[in-house]
Amino acid sequence: MLRRWITDNLKKDIARNPAVALLGARQVGKTTLAKAIAEDMDSFYLDLEDPEDLRIIRDDPKSFLISHSDKLIVLDEIQCAPDLFMVLRGLIDKNRQQGRKGEQFLLLGSASMDLLRQSSESLAGRITYAEMTGLNVLEIGEEKQNIQNVWLRGGFPESYLAQDDSEAMEWLEILIRTYLQRDIPQMGFNVPADRLRRLWTFLAHLQGETVNASKMAENLEVRNASINHYIDILTSLLLVRRVEPWHANVKKRLVKSPRYYVRDSGILHRLLGIGNYRALLSNPVLGKSWEGFVVENIHSVLPRLAETYFYRTSAGAEIDLIIKMPNAEVWAVEIKHGATPNLGKHYSRTCDDVGTTRKYVVYGGDNEFSVGDGVRVISLPKIMEELISFQS
Numbered sequence: 514m515l516r517r518w519i520t521d522n523l524k525k526d527i528a529r530n531p532a533v534a535l536l537g538a539r540q541v542g543k544t545t546l547a548k549a550i551a552e553d554m555d556s557f558y559l560d561l562e563d564p565e566d567l568r569i570i571r572d573d574p575k576s577f578l579i580s581h582s583d584k585l586i587v588l589d590e591i592q593c594a595p596d597l598f599m600v601l602r603g604l605i606d607k608n609r610q611q612g613r614k615g616e617q618f619l620l621l622g623s624a625s626m627d628l629l630r631q632s633s634e635s636l637a638g639r640i641t642y643a644e645m646t647g648l649n650v651l652e653i654g655e656e657k658q659n660i661q662n663v664w665l666r667g668g669f670p671e672s673y674l675a676q677d678d679s680e681a682m683e684w685l686e687i688l689i690r691t692y693l694q695r696d697i698p699q700m701g702f703n704v705p706a707d708r709l710r711r712l713w714t715f716l717a718h719l720q721g722e723t724v725n726a727s728k729m730a731e732n733l734e735v736r737n738a739s740i741n742h743y744i745d746i747l748t749s750l751l752l753v754r755r756v757e758p759w760h761a762n763v764k765k766r767l768v769k770s771p772r773y774y775v776r777d778s779g780i781l782h783r784l785l786g787i788g789n790y791r792a793l794l795s796n797p798v799l800g801k802s803w804e805g806f807v808v809e810n811i812h813s814v815l816p817r818l819a820e821t822y823f824y825r826t827s828a829g830a831e832i833d834l835i836i837k838m839p840n841a842e843v844w845a846v847e848i849k850h851g852a853t854p855n856l857g858k859h860y861s862r863t864c865d866d867v868g869t870t871r872k873y874v875v876y877g878g879d880n881e882f883s884v885g886d887g888v889r890v891i892s893l894p895k896i897m898e899e900l901i902s903f904q905s
Contacts, residue, residue, distance in 0.1 A: 515670065517546055518652055518814060518901075519645055524550060527585065530641045531605040532618040534591070536625065537645035538751045538777070539696060540669050540688060543621045546645065547587050554616065556585040561593040574600045582608065582617075591620040592700065602635045624700065625749045644751075646813040647777055648673055651901075655894045664806050665790050667779020678789045685783040689713075692752070702746050708733060710784075712743045716753060716773050717784040720801040721808075721833075723770040744773065752776060754809065759824040759835050759867060768825040774805040781805065803850040807875050807893055808834055811846070814900045830863045838903065845869040846896070852878040854890060861886040 526533045527550070537543050544560075551558060559566040570577050570588075574597055578586060582604060588597070601618055608617055620640075647668015653659045666672045666681040669688065675681035693706040715729055726740045733740070747753040754774045758767060775781040781802060787793050793802065811834065812821065818839040825831035834846040845864040847856065854876040857863075864872045872888040873896055881891050891899075 515652055523643055526641055526643055528615045530615055532636055532640040534620045534622055534640055534642045535645055536622050539623045541645055541647055542670050543645050544589055547619055547621055551587055554585050557581045558587040560589045562590045578604055585616050587619045589621045591622045592624050598635050605639050625751055649810045649813040650894050651897055661790055664778050665793055667777040672779045682783055682788050685779050709743055714784045717775050717781050721772055721774055721804050723772055756821060756823050759822040772823055774808055776809055778806045800850050804848045807848045810893055814897050816904050824867055830859055842870045843868055844871045847874045849874060850877045861888055
């Protein structure tokens with residue numbers, strides 16, 4: 514089993530909080546991790562997608578959960594039974610009165626915090642959220658071949674560990690179809706699968722760019738509002754990442770529309786028909802694919818209260834990623850794939866306009882060096898290690 518970076522933090526969350534919601538896309542490894550943690554504790558596991566497990570708990574949820582109240586109860590795919598949240602509230606409060614604070618419920622979900630929060634408002638003050646992303650470069654080892662494989666195949670363990678690229682792409686195709694034909698309809702979204710796939714593919718072609726909803730709506734022959742609704746679905750299911758523009762008081766005309774990334778690089782490449790590393794290197798999406806890969810890896814190790822943005826003026830000055838740290842530090846991150854990154858001559862000045870305290874260029878090489886005015890060129894693993902050290 515691959516050691517997941519989130520493990521220690523998740524154990525701490527479980528010990529400190531009565532309920533922890535571990536969120537992440539399907540097949541990202543939540544169940545495997547939860548079962549591994551639960552093995553070392555007195556625990557009970559239910560898969561709410563399993564009709565038998567769902568029937569067991571729905572017949573009389575309160576009595577059933579009380580009968581296991583001395584254990585850590587793991588409820589997988591919690592979005593399948595949102596009515597349980599009210600029951601959990603009463604049990605958590607009763608356990609608190611008896612002096613038990615943590616290690617009560619671990620809830621696993623394949624939807625975003627915003628989607629689940631609609632059902633979990635009754636657990637306010639009783640639940641904390643953690644997000645599990647795909648495999649990152651620190652989890653698979655920093656060897657160049659490993660990084661190339663996880664970039665091409667994406668962070669889903671089954672895809673990354675496939676025997677070859679062809680098998681990985683076949684697995685990803687099955688995952689995409691399962692989402693479109695089964696999972697999304699089961700979540701209550703009534704969208705034709707072929708239409709949503711076309712939109713998903715459009716977003717792949719526009720990786721890391723703003724979206725012209727009117728043009729996309731014209732191509733898909735739907736209303737503008739439908740485009741936003743479809744994107745919201747993919748975002749809510751943790752398949753697409755929305756990065757908002759920097760909104761501080763900068764005296765320049767700024768781009769105000771968000772950027773979107775297909776979060777998993779393997780899904781991105783499957784949607785675009787890129788089947789191996791050589792094809793990726795010769796594809797025009799290479800730079801944006803690397804940018805999205807870096808953005809997702811950075812997000813996998815961010816401090817919990819950190820916020821991310823991008824910055825772009827109408828004149829074209831930009832910073833790919835701005836990280837606003839919990840202590841108010843502001844990190845600027847420019848992303849370049851090449852081994853000899855070429856920075857715009859005004860990059861450092863642009864960083865000063867934003868008020869950044871650290872300036873980085875994340876590139877495809879291994880060495881670390883300085884360029885310009887306090888700008889550090891650094892590898893992806895190294896900036897991730899700095900983010901982890903920041904939290905220590």
